[in-house]
Amino acid sequence: MDYFLQLVLNGLFVGSFYGLVALGYSMVYGIIKLLNFAHGDVYMVGAFGGYTLLTFGAGALGGGSLVALVVILVVAMVMTGTLGLVLERIAYRPLRGAPRLSVLITAVGASFALEYGIAVAYGPNPRVYPVGFGNASVTILGARLTVAQLLMMAVAVGLMIALDQLVRRTRTGRAMRAISQDPKACLLMGINVDNVISRTFFIGSALAGAAGVMAGAYYGKVDFLMGFIIGLKAFTAAVIGGIGNLRGAVLGAIVLGLLESFGTAFLGAQWRDVFAFAFLILFLTVRPTGLLGERVTERV
């Protein structure tokens, strides 16, 4: 029973990371039907941004205190958000009316450029994150979780709730939902579509950046290819939940986290990634609209 609960908690923890990244995927897809392959790499850039800030700015902020970490998290989020904005401007906006294949290829190019841009800037070897968390832990019903894990889950859940409120309650959120339904009508109604798309990229990228900083701090090292696998996993999560549906993305991430946690326990850690992708393919075969997704018809 304890072991079971431990697996559930591990799954929830991993799932909260996937969720933060999956949200950005799902938002962008919902609005402009673009698979942003570079999204996983924005997460990676976030981790490196946090690394840089911690290495060069930690002294000014007073070491590895909690306040300093929160400040760094926020700064890194703004950085990656801006990166998302720039990416959309340079790589995606000129191709709004272009064939879908062109945009997909551009996204692959953007992902490649970010990965190897970081490899050029920081070198190809992994960097060790200058802070680590202590091993202080709490026991919940016999299962063990470190305080750091709990804190990160809290931050992730907080960000998710904030996003949900933003999309449901604010003007920007309403504009986003409207554009995902009919961009042309939105233009007629006087919504600044380009502006809202930019904001979507900013928010999605900022969430990925937050996940990147937390992953860097938790695992203790970062490398320039770390975004590749998590990008795939986040996409899997978004598909499981129903792509374009934000609550679905979080649900999908939790399901994927739990599946991986149990799959690893039964099959061994070396099969973890295979297990997740096999599940993606299975899901696309059986229920391509995902758990919460509605049927999307292609417009002619």
Place this chain on the structure above:
Amino acid sequence: MSKDTHQSPPEQGDSGFVRAVEERGSSVVAAAGKGLTPRRSPGPTAVSRAISHPLFAWAVVAMALAMPFINSSAYAIRISTDALIFVMLAVGLNVVVGYCGLLDLGYAAFFAIGAYTSGILATAFDWHIALTLPFVIVAAVIGGLLIGGPTLRLRSDYLAIVTLGFGEIIRITANNLDFTGGPNGIFGIPDFGSFGLRTDIATYWVTAAVVSLAVLASARIGRGRLGRAWRFVREDEDAAEAMGIHTYKIKFAAYITGAIFGGLAGVLFAAHQTAISPMSFNFLWSALILMAVVLGGMGSTPGVVVGALVIALLPELLRGAENWRYLVFGVLLIVVMIFRPQGIWPHRVSEKQSKIEKRRAEEQAKAVPA
């Protein structure tokens, strides 16, 4: 956020404002875009006409076969064999991406399937490597069925990410299993035989012959009935379906053809390298092959061959700057897509006029009084 929406057709006699918004609106949605050919596609340039001339193709084949007479150093033979295998991969991916417009981001998976199938059979059972070919083709087709079956029915961007995952699955599986040699891979794979020549030159000639055949075959398929259907599906899937093309079958045909090309290239790779390991088949390969196809011009066989040669041989000139190179490749992908989506040597857009049509056109021109 996604919702089933319906859209009313634009009414006739709209105001100028509404029409302007309509036009702008259609350029706002990436999903509205279809096909590949830009609306205002430029005609063939002098260079692209020369390069797609049949004589040019034969000249390239002759040059490829004559290479060992020009420079027979071990280094030159090795990099030209590598480059030829890369050409084969690019031509195979061109069938999938260029002709049919399906983005395959895990093409290295088929390359790996081919290399591993022939490597395992040749080392474990002491077979001649040519005997493994039928099994390689069967394995590649099974791989294509597994991935293409469920995903080709869905939106095309799902295929991109599923193939990306598939590439990883194959690599990780090869890394984890025992009979694939784990992380060490398989070594001691036999070559094709020496035919009384230096072994590397013999391998080179076998490779050159197979690759030349493959390039010619893919160009011919592309010009035929199937190739036209592929291009139709690429330009507008719904219109193709309405015209009676079974788009699912047609897309499947493209995907399986690509898989077989990739598998055969894998056999050549295994025989040439004599040792293979999971590290040889990572995502970088798939991305580089895609780069060659995009750079050369999607759907244009001569363009893709030149693109592949450039991508394969450039690193030899720029040794030591690996990461810079990939950074440049990434930026280049974006730049090419924005400014020249048809590639450097685009496929000619119009079909060649048949002789009868030409004569008829001439007669008509004569019949019209000056």
